[in-house]
Amino acid sequence: MSAVDITRDGAVATVTLNRPDRLNALDRATRWELIGALREVAGDDAVRAVVLTGTGRAFCVGQDLAAVEELEHADETVAGSYNPIAQTIADMSKPVVAAVNGAAVGAGLGLVLACDLRLAAEPASFSCAFGKVALVPDTGVSWHLVRELGYARAFALATLGRTFTAEEAKTYGLVNRVLPADQLAASAQELAGMLAAGPTLAFALTKRQFRAVGELSFEGALAMEARHQGEAAAHPDHVEGRTAFAEKRPARWA
Template identity: 45%
Template sequence: MSYQTIRYELADEVATIALGRPDKMNSLNRAMRLELTDALGRAGHEARAVVLTGSGHAFCAGQDLSDGGNAASIDLERTLAEEYEPLLRLIYDCPVPTIAAVNGVAAGAGANIALAADLVIAARSASFIEAFARIGLIPDAGGTFWLPRLVGHARAMGLCLLAEPIEAERAAEWGMIWEVVEDDLLEARVRQIATRLASGPTVAYRLMKQALRRSAQNTLDDQLALEAELQGEAGRTRDFAEGVMAFLEKRPAKFEGR
């Protein structure tokens, strides 16, 4: 598939997907959603780490309300079920680590697509806005799922009801994102982390994501049983054998991702 609204690059086992409508603040039209879904599925098979970022001065301004003409005629339920849900699941359930490099404003669905990633690293000038109330909608694209789990009920409610921007530094203080870096250092910092993850124990990363995601619904007994099961799987990988050998030989491990 050739892409018109995004850019896809694969280097050193890191797939970088850049939203490519900077003149529209990378707002999501139907073409971009379909291309993102294709690229994310591809990245999950081709890469050992995935970076999602924006072109220009914005990460993503959310839904393109001019897409298809009259915003009032958009079938929001169908669009969410058929177009947003698949791409969100590809980020959230990706078998390799995902990083959202938030280079500017992330608003509405754009904010929530970023929060679906395993790590969110933001430029200091970036901000997050649950802007839905401004146009008479509820947060979607997973926002009502991610936010209470990341920042707690009170802060999630304030972010949604007031629809006010939260700066990157405060988002980090609240535990909403992983890290804030200076604007001119964002690309290098994300590349450093992505390269590190792409050379790590890929299977173990997938299993730890699974364990952490299920912990909120599990009892202690269920979680301990799950840990034992997943650890058994991790212990059968070549990366575990290599990690132990490297530890005993006092050298850096050379993980293969299997």
């Protein structure tokens, strides 16, 4: 049985971690399956939006601690597989929706934070638990938490390892919506479908822009906006959008 599954529904691809007996923990084989799955949907022109989720009662509890040998050279493990997972999600031109069905711990939290939009089931929980095993945050967790929560709150979550609820995650701004568990999958598909039905280039440029602006000066951000606006305005989607607006009808994006 594959540890990572890909299913497709129209222009939406769903990537599912499928090790429920291990709470979707990430060993080397699973990480490489996940990288391969993400790269596959990233390169598929028929896919316009992606959902990332888990099977069973966990979304992902991070590193499989039973794979002790992977931690003997942790720098190589992180650089060689965890970093590419986060980077692939960030670099993907398509929007990625996290559907957090259960516990998201350690690197599992990193997977959630790497996604562009985040939905959580009411029973879902989150923890930056690296400190509990004397490790430091990876998979982009430090980058996201400091920017999204500020230093003090991010440091507290990282060092104290407190588990927080889906509602708390929403209050923190780490997830967009909290839903009953039986509505999560359908809501994630609906949201991804709305994104897939939108103007693909404009959304891709918006994602690239929003990912970059935290590292740019104000002048640099303005220059990027100008470049991207020129690219978007030259695309047929912009002509269709203007025409649809004038004709008071839904746009038919390319």
